[in-house]
Amino acid sequence: MARVVVVTSGKGGVGKTTTSAAFGAGLARAGHRTVVVDFDVGLRNLDLIMGCERRVVYDFVNVIHGEANLNQALIRDKRVENLAILPASQTRDKDALTQEGVEKVLEGLAEDFDYIVCDSPAGIERGAHLAMYYADDALVVTNPEVSSVRDSDRVLGLLSSKTRRAERGEDPVKEHLIVTRYSPSRVGKGEMLSVEDVCEILSINLLGVIPESTAVLNASNAGMPVILDEKSDAGQAYSDTVARFLGEERDHRFLTDKKGLFSKLFGG
Amino acid sequence: MGFLDYFRSERRASASVAKERLQVIVARERSGRGGPDYLPALQNEILEVIQRYTSVDDDAVKIQVERDGDCEVLEVNVTLPADH
Numbered sequence: 531m532a533r534v535v536v537v538t539s540g541k542g543g544v545g546k547t548t549t550s551a552a553f554g555a556g557l558a559r560a561g562h563r564t565v566v567v568d569f570d571v572g573l574r575n576l577d578l579i580m581g582c583e584r585r586v587v588y589d590f591v592n593v594i595h596g597e598a599n600l601n602q603a604l605i606r607d608k609r610v611e612n613l614a615i616l617p618a619s620q621t622r623d624k625d626a627l628t629q630e631g632v633e634k635v636l637e638g639l640a641e642d643f644d645y646i647v648c649d650s651p652a653g654i655e656r657g658a659h660l661a662m663y664y665a666d667d668a669l670v671v672t673n674p675e676v677s678s679v680r681d682s683d684r685v686l687g688l689l690s691s692k693t694r695r696a697e698r699g700e701d702p703v704k705e706h707l708i709v710t711r712y713s714p715s716r717v718g719k720g721e722m723l724s725v726e727d728v729c730e731i732l733s734i735n736l737l738g739v740i741p742e743s744t745a746v747l748n749a750s751n752a753g754m755p756v757i758l759d760e761k762s763d764a765g766q767a768y769s770d771t772v773a774r775f776l777g778e779e780r781d782h783r784f785l786t787d788k789k790g791l792f793s794k795l796f797g798g
Numbered sequence: 799m800g801f802l803d804y805f806r807s808e809r810r811a812s813a814s815v816a817k818e819r820l821q822v823i824v825a826r827e828r829s830g831r832g833g834p835d836y837l838p839a840l841q842n843e844i845l846e847v848i849q850r851y852t853s854v855d856d857d858a859v860k861i862q863v864e865r866d867g868d869c870e871v872l873e874v875n876v877t878l879p880a881d882h
Contacts, residue, residue, distance in 0.1 A: 675816075676816050676819060676820055679820050679824075680820060680823060680824065680827075683824045683827065683828070684827065687827075687828070687831045691831075717813070720811065720812065720813045720814065721812055721813060722813055723813050723816055723817060723820075724813070727813070727816075727817045731817065731820050731821060731824055732824075
């Protein structure tokens with residue numbers, strides 16, 4: 531049985547697509563057949579973050595409309611075996627995604643993949659609703675910042691009421707928190723909500739903490755999921771996150787500042 | 799934390815302010831969740847009607863729908879001021 535994992539947040543710009551790309555690549559690297567699906571119709575970007583923008587021929591909406599089959603639309607990653615992406619359409623038609631269409635595509639993908647990672651658009655409109663509707667797991671991406679935390683809480687409310695699992699009265703969608711752009715030094719100075727604060731407010735299980743890192747922009751510039759930059763702090767944090775999702779126990783390595791004695795003493 | 803931080807302690811509060819504000823707003827938004835979409839409007843109109851007759855705070859009306867077996871119960875609570 532394929533597992534459907536939605537990457538969602540409510541607020542835009544917190545790192546959903548970065549997380550989708552990294553998480554999908556991490557699952558594939560661990561040997562699981564994984565497809566990452568871009569649900570952001572009209573604002574396609576997963577292809578760019580994963581570096582396959584020039585190989586897009588057909589997209590999600592073409593498949594729904596029967597203009598292409600899944601194999602024509604799927605783009606196989608050239609670096610990681612077992613990894614594919616299904617790009618979003620650039621149409622301006624907001625109703626291009628239909629519930630039946632999405633269900634049919636996900637059923638098709640479930641035959642060939644172990645994990646279907648759904649990269650949700652920001653907001654709580656149709657695209658975001660459909661991205662979460664069929665989910666088994668949800669990665670809630672949150673910045674340690676008031677508007678992001680509030681929006682995440684709103685999204686948690688939707689996950690518990692507006693998904694297929696909720697409507698059918700099945701086991702609820704499994705919710706996992708991923709805190710991104712975390713800056714331990716600012717937390718130390720009392721300028722930023724700590725991971726404990728965010729967990730306490732949202733009361734969900736913490737899966738990963740990704741530190742604020744120059745590696746993220748470098749990776750997106752290059753069109754490479756940041757998890758493949760194994761030397762970087764963000765890449766390692768995503769690797770740990772994927773490992774925890776797959777059941778391994780891993781310490782959180784990036785919760786404290788690794789500054790020298792001088793700056794520790796003088797609070798620089 | 800370095801010792802110089804002790805001289806800048808007045809700046810240290812912003813994260814705890816954020817946390818308190820979030821706890822309040824999140825609790826309020828959760829309480830309105832799960833009911834029918836018309837509840838907030840209903841709550842406002844009931845409040846307006848009550849305020850026409852007596853002065854009550856803007857948060858004096860609490861409203862929620864509860865499920866009791868096959869029945870849905872609309873519960874409206876109005877807190878009147880002590881000295882009305």
